[in-house]
Amino acid sequence: MSAIHSSSTKPELKLRRALWSLGFRYRVNEKRLPGKPDIVLPKYRTVVFIHGCFWHGHKDCKYYTVPKTNTAFWTAKVARNQERDQEEWRQLEAKGWSVIIVWECELKKAAFEETVGRVRDEILLNGEAYRSEQEERRLFREAWRHMRKIQRERESALKAELRKG
Numbered sequence: 441m442s443a444i445h446s447s448s449t450k451p452e453l454k455l456r457r458a459l460w461s462l463g464f465r466y467r468v469n470e471k472r473l474p475g476k477p478d479i480v481l482p483k484y485r486t487v488v489f490i491h492g493c494f495w496h497g498h499k500d501c502k503y504y505t506v507p508k509t510n511t512a513f514w515t516a517k518v519a520r521n522q523e524r525d526q527e528e529w530r531q532l533e534a535k536g537w538s539v540i541i542v543w544e545c546e547l548k549k550a551a552f553e554e555t556v557g558r559v560r561d562e563i564l565l566n567g568e569a570y571r572s573e574q575e576e577r578r579l580f581r582e583a584w585r586h587m588r589k590i591q592r593e594r595e596s597a598l599k600a601e602l603r604k605g
């Protein structure tokens with residue numbers, strides 16, 4: 441399946457450049473994450489996959505037409521890819537990553553600007569959600585430490601009380 445994760449296709453480069461010029465910083469082809477996402481934005485806890493319309497079976501897309509010969513073979517192949525995509529997606533979300541899928545047809549000239557806008561908005565939204573989650577966790581840890589402190593103080597006060605008898 442090297443066709444799917446082949447390194448940097450042209451539309452992918454275009455999208456990367458557009459995101460870079462919007463100020464986003466990212467890593468590419470992060471091998472340690474499930475599915476080796478094409479673009480990884482750690483600050484926003486977001487990954488982007490650029491999916492070829494044929495290989496990943498873009499529904500109702502003119503670039504996804506099953507060949508007239510070996511139809512069953514191609515249908516099964518695409519179905520397997522889709523299953524794998526979903527499994528990778530599930531694993532990433534379990535690790536707290538948000539997943540953005542961009543179809544190659546969405547990076548064609550006529551749709552490009554709109555797609556970049558959509559991706560930008562999603563990244564920003566994911567980043568906000570990530571930050572507020574982090575903040576919630578921080579507040580929770582703080583509250584927990586505070587409770588432990590009060591508990592310890594009570595315990596030692598009680599011990600002192602008992603010693604006094």
Ligand SMILES: [Zn+2]
Nearest residue numbers: 493498501545
């Ligand atoms: Zn498509």
